[in-house]
Each structure stands twice: as structure tokens, then as C-alpha cells.
Amino acid sequence: MPRKSNTAERRREIVAALLAVMAERGYDGASIQAIARTAGLAPGLVHYHFENKEAILLDLVASLAQVGRARYEMLAASAASPHARLQAYIDARLATGPGADPAAVAAWVMVGAEAVRQLQVRRAYQDALAPELAMLTELLRDCLEADGRSQARAAQLAASLLAFIEGAFQLSSAARELMPEAYAAQMALQLVQRFIAAEPAA
Amino acid sequence: MPRKSNTAERRREIVAALLAVMAERGYDGASIQAIARTAGLAPGLVHYHFENKEAILLDLVASLAQVGRARYEMLAASAASPHARLQAYIDARLATGPGADPAAVAAWVMVGAEAVRQLQVRRAYQDALAPELAMLTELLRDCLEADGRSQARAAQLAASLLAFIEGAFQLSSAARELMPEAYAAQMALQLVQRFIAAEPAA
Amino acid sequence: MPRKSNTAERRREIVAALLAVMAERGYDGASIQAIARTAGLAPGLVHYHFENKEAILLDLVASLAQVGRARYEMLAASAASPHARLQAYIDARLATGPGADPAAVAAWVMVGAEAVRQLQVRRAYQDALAPELAMLTELLRDCLEADGRSQARAAQLAASLLAFIEGAFQLSSAARELMPEAYAAQMALQLVQRFIAAEPAA
Amino acid sequence: MPRKSNTAERRREIVAALLAVMAERGYDGASIQAIARTAGLAPGLVHYHFENKEAILLDLVASLAQVGRARYEMLAASAASPHARLQAYIDARLATGPGADPAAVAAWVMVGAEAVRQLQVRRAYQDALAPELAMLTELLRDCLEADGRSQARAAQLAASLLAFIEGAFQLSSAARELMPEAYAAQMALQLVQRFIAAEPAA
DNA sequence: CATGAATGAGCTTTCATTCAT
DNA sequence: GATGAATGAAAGCTCATTCAT
Numbered sequence: 001m002p003r004k005s006n007t008a009e010r011r012r013e014i015v016a017a018l019l020a021v022m023a024e025r026g027y028d029g030a031s032i033q034a035i036a037r038t039a040g041l042a043p044g045l046v047h048y049h050f051e052n053k054e055a056i057l058l059d060l061v062a063s064l065a066q067v068g069r070a071r072y073e074m075l076a077a078s079a080a081s082p083h084a085r086l087q088a089y090i091d092a093r094l095a096t097g098p099g100a101d102p103a104a105v106a107a108w109v110m111v112g113a114e115a116v117r118q119l120q121v122r123r124a125y126q127d128a129l130a131p132e133l134a135m136l137t138e139l140l141r142d143c144l145e146a147d148g149r150s151q152a153r154a155a156q157l158a159a160s161l162l163a164f165i166e167g168a169f170q171l172s173s174a175a176r177e178l179m180p181e182a183y184a185a186q187m188a189l190q191l192v193q194r195f196i197a198a199e200p201a202a
Numbered sequence: 203m204p205r206k207s208n209t210a211e212r213r214r215e216i217v218a219a220l221l222a223v224m225a226e227r228g229y230d231g232a233s234i235q236a237i238a239r240t241a242g243l244a245p246g247l248v249h250y251h252f253e254n255k256e257a258i259l260l261d262l263v264a265s266l267a268q269v270g271r272a273r274y275e276m277l278a279a280s281a282a283s284p285h286a287r288l289q290a291y292i293d294a295r296l297a298t299g300p301g302a303d304p305a306a307v308a309a310w311v312m313v314g315a316e317a318v319r320q321l322q323v324r325r326a327y328q329d330a331l332a333p334e335l336a337m338l339t340e341l342l343r344d345c346l347e348a349d350g351r352s353q354a355r356a357a358q359l360a361a362s363l364l365a366f367i368e369g370a371f372q373l374s375s376a377a378r379e380l381m382p383e384a385y386a387a388q389m390a391l392q393l394v395q396r397f398i399a400a401e402p403a404a
Numbered sequence: 405m406p407r408k409s410n411t412a413e414r415r416r417e418i419v420a421a422l423l424a425v426m427a428e429r430g431y432d433g434a435s436i437q438a439i440a441r442t443a444g445l446a447p448g449l450v451h452y453h454f455e456n457k458e459a460i461l462l463d464l465v466a467s468l469a470q471v472g473r474a475r476y477e478m479l480a481a482s483a484a485s486p487h488a489r490l491q492a493y494i495d496a497r498l499a500t501g502p503g504a505d506p507a508a509v510a511a512w513v514m515v516g517a518e519a520v521r522q523l524q525v526r527r528a529y530q531d532a533l534a535p536e537l538a539m540l541t542e543l544l545r546d547c548l549e550a551d552g553r554s555q556a557r558a559a560q561l562a563a564s565l566l567a568f569i570e571g572a573f574q575l576s577s578a579a580r581e582l583m584p585e586a587y588a589a590q591m592a593l594q595l596v597q598r599f600i601a602a603e604p605a606a
Numbered sequence: 607m608p609r610k611s612n613t614a615e616r617r618r619e620i621v622a623a624l625l626a627v628m629a630e631r632g633y634d635g636a637s638i639q640a641i642a643r644t645a646g647l648a649p650g651l652v653h654y655h656f657e658n659k660e661a662i663l664l665d666l667v668a669s670l671a672q673v674g675r676a677r678y679e680m681l682a683a684s685a686a687s688p689h690a691r692l693q694a695y696i697d698a699r700l701a702t703g704p705g706a707d708p709a710a711v712a713a714w715v716m717v718g719a720e721a722v723r724q725l726q727v728r729r730a731y732q733d734a735l736a737p738e739l740a741m742l743t744e745l746l747r748d749c750l751e752a753d754g755r756s757q758a759r760a761a762q763l764a765a766s767l768l769a770f771i772e773g774a775f776q777l778s779s780a781a782r783e784l785m786p787e788a789y790a791a792q793m794a795l796q797l798v799q800r801f802i803a804a805e806p807a808a
Numbered sequence: 809c810a811t812g813a814a815t816g817a818g819c820t821t822t823c824a825t826t827c828a829t
Numbered sequence: 830g831a832t833g834a835a836t837g838a839a840a841g842c843t844c845a846t847t848c849a850t
Contacts, residue, residue, distance in 0.1 A: 113315035167369025517719030571773025
């Protein structure tokens with residue numbers, strides 16, 4: 001009688017360990033030994049569950065994207081208007097407080113850097129961002145429409161908001177001391193809203 | 203009479219080589235051997251001019267900051283108004299075209315990731331950003347003043363613009379295919395200007 | 405009543421899998437996991453049936469020797485004269501065509517290499533070759549006697565034929581493209597026959 | 607002022623160490639550590655001089671081929687007739703005595719096994735054998751011609767002699783105890799000569 | 809200043825073997 | 830009998846750094 005498979009759980013543990021180690025030491029600093037130690041596993045077991053180190057990273061990218069999506073959907077559930085959903089989106093990404101996870105944010109910054117140089121990671125990174133961008137464009141289109149504004153630059157506005165968010169992650173991870181307190185969520189919302197308000201009518 | 207020292211030049215070459223290699227392979231992928239090969243030097247010579255690998259990186263951070271500053275000053279030289287200087291700043295950072303240097307942008311993204319985990323690099327990164335942020339705050343204060351708006355949130359606006367720029371660097375390095383064409387400079391300027399225009403009067 | 409043991413069959417499957425994997429990747433490349441996969445079994449089961457990896461190899465050596473012996477006996481059954489039996493022997497070893505098994509030949513070459521460095525394997529290899537050599541010596545003695553020739557060098561001739569065969573295996577496995585088409589069986593027979601014909605009378 | 611390069615010598619030492627270790631433990635058993643220890647070098651230095659382990663093996667194959675060629679040429683220098691050159695060739699390969707090098711023979715057997723499964727090694731192995739076979743064919747053609755015999759089967763005879771030699775190497779490495787004393791050189795010569803003598807006239 | 813050989817620690821990965829179920 | 834998760838010791842290879850010349 002075979003032992004009950006716990007592969008799914010082990011894989012989750014390993015991915016979580018990569019996130020934790022990566023947030024502090026980066027991807028190259030996240031040695032298999034360190035990941036295993038953090039997860040409380042034997043080093044060999046990591047490679048039993050993942051073909052190689054990159055595979056863990058790809059899993060992590062998908063996992064972080066999935067967590068972000070889930071947080072937005074939770075916050076957006078009670079949003080009645082497009083503008084409320086926009087606020088929900090920005091809060092899901094940028095709000096500080098109990099839901100915020102600095103380690104995940106730092107890990108995401110590391111993912112972004114790895115995406116620059118590893119093709120597979122770049123693909124996973126883009127696979128995470130593409131639906132995000134599409135959803136955001138749709139959301140902003142709704143906001144523009146609700147205000148009777150031209151939707152022509154919805155995509156550019158979505159890209160801008162995404163850039164703002166990625167940059168806020170970077171700065172909060174590497175230059176928190178320099179930044180004003182809790183500026184990000186509020187400023188993002190106002191920048192977008194004032195931009196929309198000044199767009200030409202549809 | 204000793205022959206003239208070429209240390210300064212050699213150091214510049216080595217830093218430039220780190221930039222080039224780092225843009226493609228990241229900091230950990232930038233081995234001393236690879237840097238030396240790119241610079242056309244013997245590996246041992248690198249350690250003659252730099253105490254260790256981190257020292258090259260610290261030099262690179264300062265060098266990138268300095269180049270950015272110089273570009274802004276060149277563009278700002280002919281700017282008559284605060285708003286013109288704001289445009290000069292944004293163009294210096296985000297304009298595509300001949301002045302743009304994708305390798306430097308990618309290297310800066312790598313620097314940002316290293317700053318998350320290496321104390322010395324974080325310090326250098328912050329030493330580069332702090333004056334930038336101060337200068338930008340001053341610039342935005344001038345813009346707000348020129349428009350007769352409250353300057354209370356100049357610092358937050360500066361931080362936001364910086365976040366946008368860092369994020370735009372990240373996305374242009376790792377997800378260029380997903381982003382709209384040349385959105386960054388134009389959107390950055392309009393987002394800031396519309397925000398300013400909607401600020402309460404001073 | 406316990407269910408019937410299938411140990412013997414499982415062992416055969418595992419040995420066959422070792423042969424197949426070894427022919428392509430060598431002994432060190434034949435990991436237990438690969439053997440199990442090829443045999444369609446769970447890795448743990450391999451060690452249930454064999455104490456360790458070497459034990460499978462020892463079984464394989466015996467099995468290959470046994471298969472070779474069986475093939476000779478089948479061909480020799482209808483051989484009326486010593487010379488006919490010699491031809492049967494050479495055909496059993498070297499004839500190309502339906503009976504030939506390149507994987508088994510390649511595996512045997514690998515066995516030969518392992519025999520050089522592993523004492524137990526060398527013993528098994530020699531235990532396979534010794535009766536072969538004895539039988540061949542006897543066979544050649546019969547041929548020499550039938551032709552009225554001195555039998556003094558029967559053992560040396562047997563050794564030579566064995567060397568030729570082992571070498572033909574090696575070359576057919578690693579340099580097939582270089583060798584003439586189907587030279588081995590015919591040349592072996594003629595070399596031996598002409599040697600015998602030129603031996604001094606008894 | 608650079609240190610004088612000793613790369614060529616180091617490479618020779620490493621190849622020699624591979625030969626020695628491989629003869630006793632096979633290719634997979636010849637770990638870089640073991641090679642380095644045998645050569646009296648630091649492990650890292652091995653990879654400084656060779657890109658990877660396979661590269662050492664490829665060098666070894668070429669080196670063994672070269673040594674064999676040199677030994678034949680030395681012995682053949684004083685050979686007046688084709689038959690004398692044939693004897694020189696066989697002696698160069700098979701004669702026991704002071705010139706014989708059991709470790710090189712064993713290493714060659716290991717090379718042969720690796721050639722079965724590694725493409726690059728197979729190519730090097732064939733690159734070593736092809737000129738050997740060509741030269742041998744030419745040599746046998748000369749012998750056949752000198753005796754007024756048909757040269758039609760010179761290539762097949764050359765292949766046969768090569769097979770005999772490879773097989774004799776295998777058996778001397780893994781089953782020396784079973785084989786008659788010093789049979790190989792004498793038997794090879796006589797087998798070939800009697801075959802030639804019985805060929806049809808040209 | 810410059811060279812490039814040398815060192816050894818540390819990395820990812822593989823694998824025979826064990827064992828709880 | 831059978832499963833597959835788990836272990837830990839190697840393996841090949843990379844690399845920052847040192848140093849004789």
C-alpha cells in the first residue's frame with residue numbers, strides 16, 4: 001500500500017521557502033540548501049519534487065500572480081461602481097496594513113530582475129502581467145465610460161498604473177526610508193482619477 | 203619618471219563592462235572573468251583596480267546616477283519655466299530615441315534588485331535616489347508654486363514620479379512586448395500636470 | 405493461500421530493463437530510477453527484488469551467457485561434423501540478421517568494461533567466458549583432429565576466436581559505420597579454417 | 607610580466623591522470639577529484655585547463671591514438687618488406703614485454719565502452735580508428751600483392767585484424783587469467799598470413 | 809601595471825538506498 | 830508484494846580571490 005502522496009503540499013512548502021529566502025537574498029542567493037533548510041526538508045527532496053531550481057521559480061511566479069488576483073477579487077466583490085473597483089484594485093496592490101506582505105513584494109522585485117535575463121522567467125512574468133494589464137485596461141475603460149470620457153488611452157493608462165505599482169514595489173523594498181509614509185495607494189488613485197477627469201469627452 | 207597612471211580609465215572600462223554583462227546576465231551572472239573578457243583585460247587586473255566585485259557595483263551605481271544627472275542638466279539648460287524643467291526631467295529619464303540606453307536601464311533594474319539584499323548596495327542606491335528625490339521635490343514645488351497650488355504634497359508627488367520611472371524601467375526591460383509604444387514620457391508628464399492642476403490653491 | 409510469487413518474472417523484467425538502459429547509457433548511466441521506468445515498475449520495487457545494483461548486473465551477465473549458449477545449442481543441433489559445429493558457433497555469435505540483438509551486444513560491451521574495474525563483475529564475466537573457452541577449445545580440437553592436425557594450439561586458437569568475437573562486438577557497437585558489411589562471421593570462419601589447414605600434421 | 611605558461615604541460619598531466627584513474631575505475635569512476643589527486647593538482651585547476659570532463663577524454667583518445675601510431679612507426683622503420691611491416695604493426699599493438707602498457711590498454715577498453723554511448727567520444731574513437739583501418743588495409747594490400755594474391759578482401763581482413771586486436775585488449779584487461787600466455791601477437795600474425803596464403807591468385 | 813595560473817569553497821543536480829504505508 | 834517519498838553523499842562545474850612572475 002503506497003504512502004499517501006503529499007507532493008502538492010511539499011511543492012507549496014518549497015515554493016513558500018523560495019519566496020522567503022529570495023526576499024532576503026535574491027534568486028542566486030537562494031541556494032537549494034537554504035530553501036530546503038527554510039522548508040525543513042532534506043536538500044535532495046527539493047529536486048525530487050522539482051526538476052530544477054528554475055521550475056520552483058516559475059511556480060512562484062504563477063503563485064504570486066494568483067495570490068494577487070485573489071486579493072483583488074475579494075476586495076472587488078463589494079465594489080458597486082467602476083471607480084470603486086479601481087480603488088479595490090489599487091488597494092489590493094498597494095495598500096499597506098495587515099494584508100501587505102513585504103516578503104512577497106521583495107520576492108516579486110527579484111522575479112522582475114530575473115525576468116530580464118532568463119527567458120523562461122520572462123515568459124512566466126509576462127504571462128502573469130498580460131492578463132493583469134488586460135483586466136486593468138477593461139477596468140479603466142469602464143471608469144472612462146462612466147465619466148463620459150474618451151477611452152482611447154485606456155491601455156496607456158493601464159500601463160502607467162502598472163509601472164507605478166512595479167516601481168512602488170521596488171522603492172518600498174530598497175528605499176523605504178526615503179519614501180513618504182503610505183503615499184502609494186492614495187497617490188495612485190488620485191493620479192489616475194485626475195487624469196481621467198481631464199481626458200476629452202467621448 | 204613613472205609612466206602616467208591609467209587607473210581612472212581602466213576603472214571606467216571595468217565599470218562599463220560590468221554594466222554590459224549585468225544587463226544580460228544579472229549581477230551574479232557577471233563573473234569577474236566575464237567582466238574582464240568584455241573589457242578586454244586579464245582577470246587579475248580587475249582585482250588590481252577594485253578590491254572586490256561589490257566595489258565595482260558600487261562604482262556603477264554612482265556612475266549611472268551621475269550620467270542621469272548630467273543628461274537632465276543638459277536638457278534643462280534651455281528650460282525657461284518650472285514646467286519646462288519638469289518636461290526636461292521626464293525626457294531625460296524616459297524619452298526613447300537616440301539618448302536611450304536599454305543596457306543601462308536593464309543594469310539599473312539589476313542594481314535595484316541587488317539593493318534589496320545587499321546593505322552596501324542599498325546605501326549606494328539610496329545615495330543615488332535621495333538627491334534625485336530632493337531635486338524632484340524642489341522642481342515640483344516650483345511647478346505647484348507657478349500654478350498657485352498648494353505645495354503640501356510635492357514630496358509625495360516626487361515619490362510617485364520616481365516610482366513610475368523605476369517601474370517603467372522594469373517593464374521596458376522585462377515586458378517590453380506587452381507595453382504600449384512610447385507611452386511612458388508622455389503619460390508621466392500628463393499624469394503629473396493634471397494632478398497639479400487639480401491640487402487645491404495655495 | 406498466498407498468491408503465487410512473481411519474483412522470478414519481476415527479476416527477469418528488471419534484468420531486461422538493465423540491458424536496455426545499459427546499451428544506451430552504460431552502467432553508470434543506468435540509474436535505478438531509469439531501470440524501473442523502463443521496466444514499468446516503482447523504483448522501490450527494484451531493491452525489493454535485488455539487494456543492490458551490482459546484483460542486477462551479475463544476473464545480466466549470467467543471463468547473456470545463457471542466451472548465447474542456448475543459441476549455439478539450437479544451431480548446433482543439426483550439425484553433423486566438427487566443422488559444421490564450428491560454423492554453428494560462429495553464426496550463433498556473429499551472424500547478422502533476425503537473431504542478432506544489437507542492444508544485447510552493446511550491453512555486453514559495457515559488461516566487459518565493468519569487468520575491468522569491478523571484481524565481482526570480473527568474476528561473473530570470467531565465469532561466463534571460462535566454459536565458453538573450454539567448449540570452444542574442445543570444438544576446435546575436434547576440428548583439428550578431424551583434419552589430422554596437431555591439437556597443440558587448440559587453446560590458443562580458441563582464445564583468438566574469442567578475442568575476434570569480443571572485438572567484433574566492440575566495433576559493431578562503436579564503429580559500425582567504419583566496418584565492411586557483414587564481414588565478421590565469414591572472415592572468422594575462414595581465418596580459423598585456413599589456420600587449421602596450415603597446422604602441422606598430428 | 608606574466609608567468610610563463612605551462613598549460614600544455616598541465617594538460618598532458620591531466621590527461622595522463624585520467625588514463626591512470628580510468629584504467630582502474632572506469633570513466634565514471636574517474637572523478638575530477640580523483641584525477642586532480644592523481645595529477646597532484648587542485649580540483650579547480652582541472653576545469654581551468656579543460657572545459658569539462660568530456661574534453662579530457664577526447665584529448666586522451668587522440669593521445670592514445672597518437673602514441674600507438676608512433677610505436678608502429680618506430681618498429682616499422684627498419685622493416686624491409688610488407689610482411690615485415692605487418693609484423694611490426696602487430697607487435698606494436700600486441701607484443702607483451704617492456705613496451706606494453708596495461709593501463710593504456712585498459713583505458714582504451716573504457717574508451718571503447720564510452721564510445722558506445724557518447725556521441726563525441728564515438729566520433730573521436732572513429733577518428734582514431736579510421737586512419738588506422740585505412741593504413742592497415744594498405745599494408746595488407748601490399749602483403750597480398752607481394753604474394754600475388756587477390757586484394758579484393760584487404761579491407762575485410764584489415765577489419766578482422768582490428769577486431770582481433772580490440773578483443774585481445776578487452777580480454778587481457780578483464781580475463782587475463784583465462785587466456786593462454788602471450789598468444790595474441792603470434793596468433794594474429796599467423797592467422798593473417800595463412801589467410802593471405804590461401805587467397806586466390808590475383 | 810599586467811598576466812593568467814592556481815585555489816578551494818560552494819553551487820546545482822543525480823542517485824543508490826531505505827522505509828513508512 | 831508494491832509504492833513513492835525521503836535521505837545524504839557524492840558528482841561536475843563555477844567563481845571570487847590570490848599571487849608568482
